[in-house]
Amino acid sequence: MVLAVHGGAGGALRRENTNPELAKVVRKGLADALRAGQKVLEKGGTSVAATEAAVRSLEDNEMFNAGKGAVFNEDAGHELDASIMRGSDQAAGAVAGVRNVRNPISAARLVMEKTKHVMLAGEGADDFAARSGLPTVTQDYYWTEARWQELLAAKGHGPASAKKQLTQGTVGAVAVDHEHNVAAATSTGGLVNKMVGRVSDSSSIGAGTYAKNGTVAASATGHGETFIRGAATSTISNLIEFGGKDLASAAYDVLVKRLPKLGGDGGVIALNAQGVFDAPHSSAGLLNGYLTADGKIVTRIFYDETPPNQ
Template identity: 70%
Template sequence: MRVRPRLWIVPVLTVLVAVAAALPAFSRPGSGAADRAGAVAPAKAGDARRPVARDVVLAVHGGAGTALRRETTDPRKEKAYRDGLADALKAGRRVLRDGGDSVAAVEAAVRVLEDNELFNAGRGAVFTEDAGHELDASIMRGADLAAGAVAGVRSVRNPVSAARLVMEKTRHVMLAGEGADDFAARNGLPTVTQDYYWTQRRWDELVKAKHPGKTPQATKRHQADEEITGTVGAVAVDRDRDLAAATSTGGMTNKMTGRVGDSPVVGAGTYAKNGTVAASATGHGEVFIRGAATATIAHLIEFGGRDVASAAYEVVVGRLPRLGGTGGVIALDHEGALAAPHSSEGMVYGYLTEDGEIVTRLFPDESSPAG
């Protein structure tokens, strides 16, 4: 009897081998949208897909960018950054201890950072292409999704407070330019002239940006420095488990006059919704706008069943770099889990726990996940 060749065996075996190879990937914990969308880069320090701290009530950031390094950071500079973050956290802590809500806490924290010329918000803001200063800020309340923002202000000492006024005293979400300045002044906020924001460091950065390779000696000093963007932000959860977030910035050095980044844009630089997340971002603003960064984190939690750390990591490290930009975010859930992933080399941030402990993190090796 003649035996027919079983030609079907080869394709069947090929399919079985492919299925067997795929099974481990389907069984991996945490696989899903992030894996289907493409491989996510490994965390730079520890596992950034886990919270960096728990039982947190308030967190602040001072910008993302090229990492500060222990071996090259002057001790005075390190102390200045840590003190600046700690002062902001202490201001928020006073509010929370006195029974204030999360909105008041993030405003208080950001105001301190705006007054510190080390950061790029308020005093110490960067220069536009015409050697001026235009500042942006936003704030959002998670309980009812109320939000306020200002963009391109030129005479408000504390833009975050102007953003809160927009949220609480108008039917609008964002005011811009001269109208925002006038609104803040009419409502009693302190005003300043442009020279209030001026610092030698930021002027040198503008000169460097306009004349690369032909910088004065003062600017050459900064070429050796590891710098961060300096945008500031805060997130908080209060005793009622209400979330809030705020962000403030001077923008980008040598930016076009009238340019607005992600910091005042709800859903890009700032977002807060009870039961999901309070988030404040820092980095390449145009990319954070295009990727709807902070709102996407909230949606991954609400509709995708993700935890705060994996959601924030997927957006900041997994998605935004594919759009051409890097940065970081602080993201806090209503249970006090804090995530601080960044696709940039570094990000400076700090946090306050329920028992009153203040922690500041400047260097990449400090960002280990919580147990």
């Protein structure tokens, strides 16, 4: 594998009760993200650029809980988080609680490459992105009817089924480039009806995002507070580097054995510099897809394609 993406671990799509059109749209969204990253890699671009391109594609797709499709917080607003990390030197950048950046992942990359910091938050992050020339939007850009209905349902004012209309989870990407450098990127709108000011694991290096050439590039999705407490992605790397585990065993250990004991579930996409890939999860499902070196694209969206605890 050279590139992989995920569209969240918010729930499993089951063939028997999933609208075929919905399934088609979700699968296309993952494939489009993979193609966006593929274009970068085919032109000799870096793994950082490839993961940014893939995540930007998902942020622009309202089916996913990031960017355009971000969920509402408790005050009916949107606060978005994102982070990115380069495996060659472990440089990293992140933004938290941004409200006016069209593509938070691009802002995170700029923090990594243009500042001496790792994370910018809130108004400062929004201002930095705008000064850097990134497209800005007003809050109504993120508004969608489906997400509004989800908020109403979360507050007890709408049908409970609204909670399951769209994917709830974070989006992310991992890649390895022609120089065998890995990178990881993650972006999210957070939790439906979350407290104002809540920051997710998606902007936390070592929790939602981690990349190190000698071990792994990983992007996580799931119960963010648990992933932060369990230092999910950096623990995978540490188990490989210091524990002698292979990628699959380390990722399985963290996602299926350790994090559920802390009270949360989720999934991760993990890729190393040799192209070894795995996507274990303790959640019911994990929307994901991958690209092979010979150009084959595979997407997995149904429960039977990604059974839990594997």
